[in-house]
Amino acid sequence: MYEKVSVIGLGHVGLPAAVLFASKGLQVTGIDIDEHKVRAVNMSKCYIKEPRLDDLLREVVSNGLLTATTNGIDAVKLCDAVIIAVPTPIRNNIIDLSYLKSALEVVKQGLHKDLLIVIESTIPPKLTVDFIKPFLEESGLSVEKDFFLAHVPERIAPGRAIEELLHIPRVIGGVGPKSTRKAVELYSRVNPNLLLTDATTAEFIKLVENSFRDLNIAFANFLALVAEKIGIDVYEAIKLANTHPRVNIHKPGAGVGGPCLTKDPYMLTKVSENIFGVNLIFLARKINDYMPYHVVKIVDKALDDVGVSMRDAKIAILGVSYKGNVSDTRNSPAKVIVKELLRRNVSVVVYDPYTSESFGAERARSLKEALKGADVMLIVTDHSEFKNIDLNTIGNIMRHRIIVDGRRVFEPFDVTKKGFKYYGIGFGKAIKI
Numbered sequence: 001m002y003e004k005v006s007v008i009g010l011g012h013v014g015l016p017a018a019v020l021f022a023s024k025g026l027q028v029t030g031i032d033i034d035e036h037k038v039r040a041v042n043m044s045k046c047y048i049k050e051p052r053l054d055d056l057l058r059e060v061v062s063n064g065l066l067t068a069t070t071n072g073i074d075a076v077k078l079c080d081a082v083i084i085a086v087p088t089p090i091r092n093n094i095i096d097l098s099y100l101k102s103a104l105e106v107v108k109q110g111l112h113k114d115l116l117i118v119i120e121s122t123i124p125p126k127l128t129v130d131f132i133k134p135f136l137e138e139s140g141l142s143v144e145k146d147f148f149l150a151h152v153p154e155r156i157a158p159g160r161a162i163e164e165l166l167h168i169p170r171v172i173g174g175v176g177p178k179s180t181r182k183a184v185e186l187y188s189r190v191n192p193n194l195l196l197t198d199a200t201t202a203e204f205i206k207l208v209e210n211s212f213r214d215l216n217i218a219f220a221n222f223l224a225l226v227a228e229k230i231g232i233d234v235y236e237a238i239k240l241a242n243t244h245p246r247v248n249i250h251k252p253g254a255g256v257g258g259p260c261l262t263k264d265p266y267m268l269t270k271v272s273e274n275i276f277g278v279n280l281i282f283l284a285r286k287i288n289d290y291m292p293y294h295v296v297k298i299v300d301k302a303l304d305d306v307g308v309s310m311r312d313a314k315i316a317i318l319g320v321s322y323k324g325n326v327s328d329t330r331n332s333p334a335k336v337i338v339k340e341l342l343r344r345n346v347s348v349v350v351y352d353p354y355t356s357e358s359f360g361a362e363r364a365r366s367l368k369e370a371l372k373g374a375d376v377m378l379i380v381t382d383h384s385e386f387k388n389i390d391l392n393t394i395g396n397i398m399r400h401r402i403i404v405d406g407r408r409v410f411e412p413f414d415v416t417k418k419g420f421k422y423y424g425i426g427f428g429k430a431i432k433i
């Protein structure tokens with residue numbers, strides 16, 4: 001029975017995992033190279049916004065079940081399982097495995113008999129068997145005999161971490177049957193819903209899931225561009241198509257952001273080939289990366305329709321985080337949109353109730369401040385509270401009543417009834433007001 005667990009990497013994935021294992025009674029040591037994070041955890045300060053996480057963190061630190069340290073080697077020496085949850089970013093199409101390698105170096109130095117090592121970080125297929133296993137065996141200990149190694153990909157979406165750690169089925173892929181069994185023993189402490197496979201399949205599944213989502217969204221965005229051309233509403237079309245029992249098209253929008261969908265599909269390209277001269281994954285990424293630029297084009301057209309030049313316009317951007325109801329701004333489409341608008345010398349004010357990030361634009365502290373004198377209300381993120389904007393009041397403080405809706409927060413005909421001009425991704429219908 002596992003009692004002492006270390007978690008290397010106290011970020012969006014590692015911190016919720018560490019807290020949850022501790023909340024189930026395991027003695028957890030969080031390891032991070034960032035002293036600020038270590039200090040924060042030890043003082044029960046939660047630096048990641050996740051429902052329930054701060055309460056649970058306070059509870060497990062105060063009852064002594066979670067501590068944090070920068071001294072990873074000693075912690076690994078004393079524990080019976082170690083989970084690695086460090087970032088594996090991609091830069092210029094090259095996977096940066098340096099954080100993972102540093103973490104593995106720590107594990108190798110603390111490696112001892114019967115230790116279970118779990119990789120939660122997203123990694124390219126075969127890395128566990130081809131690199132991690134031989135690297136750890138340089139210690140003189142053998143996997144499946146002296147120690148155990150498994151890949152258990154993280155599957156949590158920011159904003160739902162605790163709930164999903166508890167309830168989403170976990171894929172458990174050991175490098176051998178003993179490793180799989182050991183990892184099952186550990187993860188069954190937090191989640192009864194475990195799916196058993198081998199390490200390479202587990203690595204592959206993780207990339208498949210995020211690539212599927214990215215491809216599906218790219219298809220929706222492609223349909224949006226077609227809909228604009230042929231003068232129909234893509235949201236209406238997708239809604240109706242999805243009534244077919246075997247069709248499930250995702251939502252088109254202002255772009256795909258976040259740390260995962262913008263990166264993981266590229267890892268799949270490392271082991272895939274072009275088919276008929278096309279790489280499906282790259283094509284999908286290109287379409288999704290194009291969407292923020294398309295939003296800027298729509299803004300340009302909307303301003304042109306009322307005879308205002310970009311240079312003289314004030315645009316109020318609502319939403320900076322990469323998706324609705326979270327504060328995370330990593331790879332947010334808003335960054336590209338702000339940059340492109342500023343490059344055109346437009347006056348840009350952003351408002352986001354979840355984050356103070358503004359990507360270099362002026363930041364408003366309230367919706368009213370953002371929209372005062374604005375020519376365009378540009379919705380980039382679908383935070384729930386934007387749905388409740390009182391358009392009658394807001395319309396009176398804007399210079400022009402124009403909405404460019406990048407996430408279909410509003411129903412076009414509802415807002416046009418209130419005297420607004422409506423533009424949106426995939427909205428090809430002309431509305432007269």
Ligand code: SAJ
Pocket residue numbers: 154155156157158209210213217250251252253254255256257258259260261264322323324
């Ligand atoms: N988006 C769309 N249309 C949609 C859905 C999302 O444009 O229909 C956009 C969002 O606005 C956002 C981006 O895609 O900018 C990504 O959002 P998301 O909710 O699809 O995904 P993440 O990055 O928050 O989390 C994903 C999840 N993967 C899947 O749903 C397959 C999560 O379960 C993973 O754990 C996470 O990636 C990860 O860490 O890999």
